[in-house]
Amino acid sequence: MPLDTADYTYRIPGQTGDWEIVVGLEVHAQVRSKSKLFSGASTEFGAAPNSHVSLVDAAMPGMLPVINEECVAQAVRTGLGLNAKINRFSRFDRKNYFYPDLPQGYQISQFEFPIVGEGEIECERDDGSRFTVGIERLHLEQDAGKSIHDLDPNATYVDLNRSGVALMEIVSRPHLRSPGDAAAYVRTLRTIVRYLDTCGGDMEKGQMRADVNVSVCKPGAYEKFRESGDFSHLGTRCEIKNVNSLRFIQQAIEYEAQRQIDLLEDGGKVIQQTRLFDANTGVTRAMRSKEEAHDYRYFPDPDLLPLKLEEAFIETLKAGLPELPAEKRERFVSRLGLSEYDASVLAADKDRADYFEKVIEGRDAKLAANWVNNELFGRLNKEGLSITESPVGPQQLGKLVKLIEEDVISGKIAKEVFEILWDEGGDPEAIVEKKGLKQITDTGAIEKVVDDLIAQNPEQAAQVRDKPKAMGWFVGQVMKATGGKANPQAVNEILQKKLLG
Amino acid sequence: MSVTQDDVRRIARLARIAEPTDRIEQLTGELNGILDWVEQLGEVDVEGVEPMTTAVSTPLPLRPDAVTDGEITQDILKNAPRSEEGFFVVPKSVE
Numbered sequence: 005m006p007l008d009t010a011d012y013t014y015r016i017p018g019q020t021g022d023w024e025i026v027v028g029l030e031v032h033a034q035v036r037s038k039s040k041l042f043s044g045a046s047t048e049f050g051a052a053p054n055s056h057v058s059l060v061d062a063a064m065p066g067m068l069p070v071i072n073e074e075c076v077a078q079a080v081r082t083g084l085g086l087n088a089k090i091n092r093f094s095r096f097d098r099k100n101y102f103y104p105d106l107p108q109g110y111q112i113s114q115f116e117f118p119i120v121g122e123g124e125i126e127c128e129r130d131d132g133s134r135f136t137v138g139i140e141r142l143h144l145e146q147d148a149g150k151s152i153h154d155l156d157p158n159a160t161y162v163d164l165n166r167s168g169v170a171l172m173e174i175v176s177r178p179h180l181r182s183p184g185d186a187a188a189y190v191r192t193l194r195t196i197v198r199y200l201d202t203c204g205g206d207m208e209k210g211q212m213r214a215d216v217n218v219s220v221c222k223p224g225a226y227e228k229f230r231e232s233g234d235f236s237h238l239g240t241r242c243e244i245k246n247v248n249s250l251r252f253i254q255q256a257i258e259y260e261a262q263r264q265i266d267l268l269e270d271g272g273k274v275i276q277q278t279r280l281f282d283a284n285t286g287v288t289r290a291m292r293s294k295e296e297a298h299d300y301r302y303f304p305d306p307d308l309l310p311l312k313l314e315e316a317f318i319e320t321l322k323a324g325l326p327e328l329p330a331e332k333r334e335r336f337v338s339r340l341g342l343s344e345y346d347a348s349v350l351a352a353d354k355d356r357a358d359y360f361e362k363v364i365e366g367r368d369a370k371l372a373a374n375w376v377n378n379e380l381f382g383r384l385n386k387e388g389l390s391i392t393e394s395p396v397g398p399q400q401l402g403k404l405v406k407l408i409e410e411d412v413i414s415g416k417i418a419k420e421v422f423e424i425l426w427d428e429g430g431d432p433e434a435i436v437e438k439k440g441l442k443q444i445t446d447t448g449a450i451e452k453v454v455d456d457l458i459a460q461n462p463e464q465a466a467q468v469r470d471k472p473k474a475m476g477w478f479v480g481q482v483m484k485a486t487g488g489k490a491n492p493q494a495v496n497e498i499l500q501k502k503l504l505g
Numbered sequence: 506m507s508v509t510q511d512d513v514r515r516i517a518r519l520a521r522i523a524e525p526t527d528r529i530e531q532l533t534g535e536l537n538g539i540l541d542w543v544e545q546l547g548e549v550d551v552e553g554v555e556p557m558t559t560a561v562s563t564p565l566p567l568r569p570d571a572v573t574d575g576e577i578t579q580d581i582l583k584n585a586p587r588s589e590e591g592f593f594v595v596p597k598s599v600e
Contacts, residue, residue: 038570045575053591057581058574074570095558102521104595152592153599160599161592164581299519304558309565 012133014182015223018265023220025261026229026238027186028178029253030215031193032171033203034147035078041146041170042069042112049209053163061168063107068307075170076311078202079119079144080321082172085196085328086139088123090318094143096308099300104162105149113173115302118143119311126330127192129184132348137189138177147171166210172203178217178238181226183254190214190250195329198354207249214253216244218260220268239264240274244281244288256281260288332357340369349377355391356381362398363405372405379422396425403432416488417441444490447498453485454478454498468503475499506544507537 015022037047043060060067083090095117098110120142128134149167151160174193180186194212197203204211219239229237242264244256259281264274278298279288327335329351336347350360350373364372380401384394404421407413413421413436424435436442444450457478458465467474482495508516513533517524525532578591587594 039572039574043575044568044571044573046572052578054578054581054593055591056575057578059577059580060574062581070566070568072570073567076567100519104593104598151598153597155592156594156597158597159587159594160597161589161594163592301519306559309559309561309563311565 012129012135012182012185013223014184016220016261016265019269022223023261023265024223024226025181025183025257026178026219026221026226026241027180027183027257028217028241029176029180029186029189030217031174031176031190032147032213032215033082033174033193033197033205034211035075035144035170035172036201036203037072037074037078037170039072040168041072041075041144043168045168047169051165053161054165056165057167061107061164063109069112069305071308071311072170075144076119076313077317077321078170078200079142079172080313080318081200081325082174082197082202083120083123083142084322084325085200085202086120086123086125086142086174088139088142089121090313091117091119091121092313092315093117093310094119094313095310096144096305097302098305099145099302101300103148103151104160105151105164105167107149107164107167111146111148112305112308113145113302114143117310119313125189125192125196127185127188128348128352129188132345135185135188137179140175140177142172142174145171145173178219178229178241183257186216186257187250187254190253192329195352195354199326199328201326210248213246213248216247216253216256216260217241218244218257218264219274220261220264239268240276242274242276242288243278245278245291247281249283252281252283255283255286256288259286263288329354329357336369336373340364340373342370342373346370346373346377349381353391359391359394359398363402365402367402367405368409371409372402375401375405375418379419383426395427395429396422400425400429400432407432407436411443411491412436413441413443414488414492417443441489444486444494447494450482450486450490450494450498451502453482453490454495454502457481457485458502465503472504475503478503506540508533508540 013024015024017023034047035041039045040047040058040061043058045058045061046056048056058067060069080090094114096112097115099113099115100110102109118141122141123139124136125139126134126136147166147169149162149164151162153160155161176189180189190212194205194207197212198205207213219241221237221239225237225239229235242260244260247253247256260279267274278291280291281288333344333347333351336342336351337344340347342350349356351357356376360372360376363376380394380396381391384391401422404418404425407421408415408418417436421432421435421441424430424439425432464474464477468478478499479492479495482490482499483492510529510533513529513536514524582588582591582593585593
């Protein structure tokens with residue numbers, strides 16, 4: 005299918021005709037740093053409650069925030085990875101609201117002047133097709149603590165370990181048009197921050213979570229919005245808070261879009277509101293909080309001066325950026341000669357790409373890609389393991405590929421060796437040596453086997469002259485006689501010569 | 506710019522302070538007095554002047570990324586009306 009002409013428009017049929025959806029996302033990505041954004045307490049996950057907490061994080065009176073230079077650098081790196089404008093001037097503001105896990109009574113965030121401005125990233129769908137999503141901004145802010153509601157029926161338990169950890173809020177343009185594309189966008193973001201090492205990207209640990217804005221409209225309205233930038237062409241949106249997996253993002257969008265369509269077709273109106281997604285039931289429901297909870301009364305934080313970035317600081321970070329997934333994919337295709345598909349699969353995940361690059365050191369890349377993508381990933385998937393848990397290491401697999409490449413063993417024997425490596429480990433060369441799996445390339449030895457076979461089976465040999473396909477039987481017999489170790493190419497050549505002459 | 510009595514009630518609610526029912530009229534007057542006073546700044550000609558939020562011109566001090574604080578759970582929980590197993594315990598607040 006020519007992808008550039010494919011129709012990716014997601015439509016939901018209704019009583020009044022088809023509907024389309026428009027989605028924008030705010031992704032909160034936890035910054036990878038040793039200490040918090042404004043205090044020297046540790047960011048390490050899983051510590052005893054309220055241990056990684058300083059007096060600043062607990063908002064004791066008189067405490068002052070001092071910003072962590074590395075968190076600033078991480079935000080700039082991420083901005084560069086999103087092809088975005090780095091703002092030389094940014095400012096911290098207070099976002100005021102009350103909640104038990106927010107001891108300050110406000111979150112330090114960036115409202116009017118974010119550290120990173122407009123950008124754009126290319127995302128990839130499962131079928132390999134690509135689409136572009138605009139980034140509106142990225143700003144730095146503090147994470148809140150954690151409330152635990154299920155330890156006591158009448159009380160909430162609060163742990164401030166996460167309080168004050170740096171977050172990057174990455175806001176997309178409303179450029180996503182289907183639940184699948186929204187998930188693909190978040191997946192791409194995750195890949196980018198993991199390549200940059202600016203965020204762990206582990207959604208299960210809460211290192212990345214998304215607020216999802218969903219609205220519905222009639223076909224044609226979105227195009228008018230894109231042409232004019234006028235939001236009045238779009239429907240009223242609802243924001244679904246804190247969705248923490250790719251699957252839930254899709255489910256929440258599907259449910260929410262249908263809810264809005266049903267409402268509109270019944271003659272109702274969508275009210276702009278914040279909703280929660282219940283992963284157990286798959287539905288979204290309005291938050292009970294009063295409207296005024298959204299009156300955050302932002303104002304510049306008087307405890308912090310504006311953040312001004314020097315050109316040299318940005319240039320140094322730019323120079324130190326690693327190769328990004330899109331660049332890597334391109335290099336795999338243009339320099340290593342991999343197929344677009346193989347290159348995409350390998351570049352889509354940093355751990356996979358790192359593994360692959362270790363396998364190919366001094367080896368044939370196409371053959372290695374084939375082994376990593378098919379044999380290794382196939383086996384890992386089957387066992388439910390990730391690449392970092394692979395029992396076969398990249399050096400081992402690299403050696404195995406080298407053995408195939410140098411005709412020491414055939415592809416078929418290599419699969420046997422792979423099984424041994426998977427189950428017992430060891431060195432591929434030593435295994436081949438010890439088990440006597442070396443391919444027989446000595447034509448003299450193969451010729452002898454062939455001569456014997458022809459002598460013992462004159463009728464079959466005669467048949468081959470009329471029906472060349474019958475040679476397959478001889479190939480099988482030679483392989484059987486040599487324990488599968490005969491070089492298939494050599495066997496074919498010798499049989500051709502001897503039987504067809 | 507001025508505030509109404511409703512605005513004052515709303516501000517009190519947002520700041521989580523008791524609604525000053527008996528002093529609402531007096532407070533509204535006082536707040537409007539402050540606003541009027543600030544309004545006078547509007548008379549200053551600021552044509553071509555960059556908006557500013559601080560009079561300090563030194564750059565924002567940055568600190569290196571190192572763990573230098575924390576691990577003081579006892580101190581953190583010391584003033585909590587209720588705590589258990591290292592957690593603050595507060596009235597049930599769930600959305």
